[in-house]
Amino acid sequence: MRVHVVSDVHGAVEALAGAGEGADALVLLGDLILFLDYADHTRGIFPDLFGVEAADRIVELRTARRFEEARAFGRSLWEGVDRDSAMDAAVRKQYAEMFAVLPTPTYATYGNVDVPSLWPEYAGDGTTVLDGTTVELGGLVFGFVGGGLRTPMRTPYEIDDEAYAAKIAALGEVDVLCSHIPPAVPELCYDTVARRFERGSQALLDAIHAVRPRYSFFGHVHQPLTQRMRIGATECVNVGHFNATRVPYVLEW
Template sequence: MTAVRVSFVSDIHGNVEGLARVAATAEQLVVLGDLLDYVDYHEHGRGILGTVFGADRVAPFARLRSAGDFVALREYNRALWDTVRDPVGLLTEVVSRRYSEIVDVLPPGTLLTLGNVDVAAVWQDVAGERMPFLDGAVRTVAGRRFGFVAGGSSRPGVPMRPPETVWQPLVRPAETYRAVVDALEPVDVLCAHLPPDLPLLRYDVVPARLEMYGPGLLEYIDRHRPAMALFGHVHQPLSRRARRGRTECLNVGHFQRFPTAFDVTLD
């Protein structure tokens, strides 16, 4: 069997130029979600909010997010969208344009799932026929079975808050997320946007907190013992990798800021 170099990327967050460079040389590209950037905390004029409202109006959003004042953050976010006459139409237009740019640089055969800031309905409208996102699906690469789980999850035991603005990313109730994981067949490589529930992998050292995890992923790893469990989501993790039994659990990196792929050669 001929060896295949598999290139994993996650958390693109609008870095289409970097994605195009990696895609041009990838033998097999795997994208683990968060294609969009709702807010660019480094360059406020970029991202969805920056495109719609401008950098000056994104700066207060970023300050509230950094301060952890989520009540005020939600109120400010809602107030911004209340100033738009057709927020759904405008948001759909902006997201559709971003997704069109992304799918145009992806080679045929790319394996892709979405993350917790992605908008599943818009991706399906723009790219679903050419490249449907993978969720609860298994694909074979070089004789290895790759299983995919899309999106984000609410916190187990905590009811999901109804969407407060027109922005409705792919975040599902914990029970729904876990059901997708539980139904997934045994695989060699588990691919998700979220990490399993291991504090070493969930802790982001910049905001100094545990980030969202995928309910059921850790139990799946213990039950089926895949060789690898790959994910993104946590931009500055305390550790990028951890061993769980025979499974190597690994964060493939924050592609927006560090646009290189994590490569694995399968032979």
């Protein structure tokens, strides 16, 4: 059995179209939408709407953790613009392109920048969306938990710690624990380029200790200090910033 695992696609449609080649299944751990590319400020919904100079400025403010200033700057840009309509159209366009190229079968969960309410409109028959549920592949039980935890960034799909932990608890015993965000281990949560800790989940870490899955797969941290580590019996792997690497993680058994 061969499964390819990707996360943080962020608009890389052409690469996503080939991500499942040679695999029995594709596992997708969220963040399909590209709102703003921190490495290339010309890409994404934000510069399309407001230009590259505005993108430069908001990246500068966010990187400096000046979140209130960043939000104020963002509000000033949206004045006179129908935000809901503009965002809905832009997100729908990206989802239409990306879901159309997903192979059959694909097993997917949400990232923190995704909009779960729109997924049923675009996920075809070959794509199974899972969040707080499991699926058996080749004799292994894969458990999926989507979204992120609350942060000052206020991305679209952030939830309370308690709700996130409840989804993990609902999985029960799994062989492969699939999430968008990492367990709360500093080395797995620190982004060396953004120079900040992203939020990891203590509930995920607790589940790794209690359930002892073979693997814990995740993304979210684009340039992690540590890409993989073993916690007890579990191999924890950041499957990569697919938008940058264009290469899926390969799991064979």
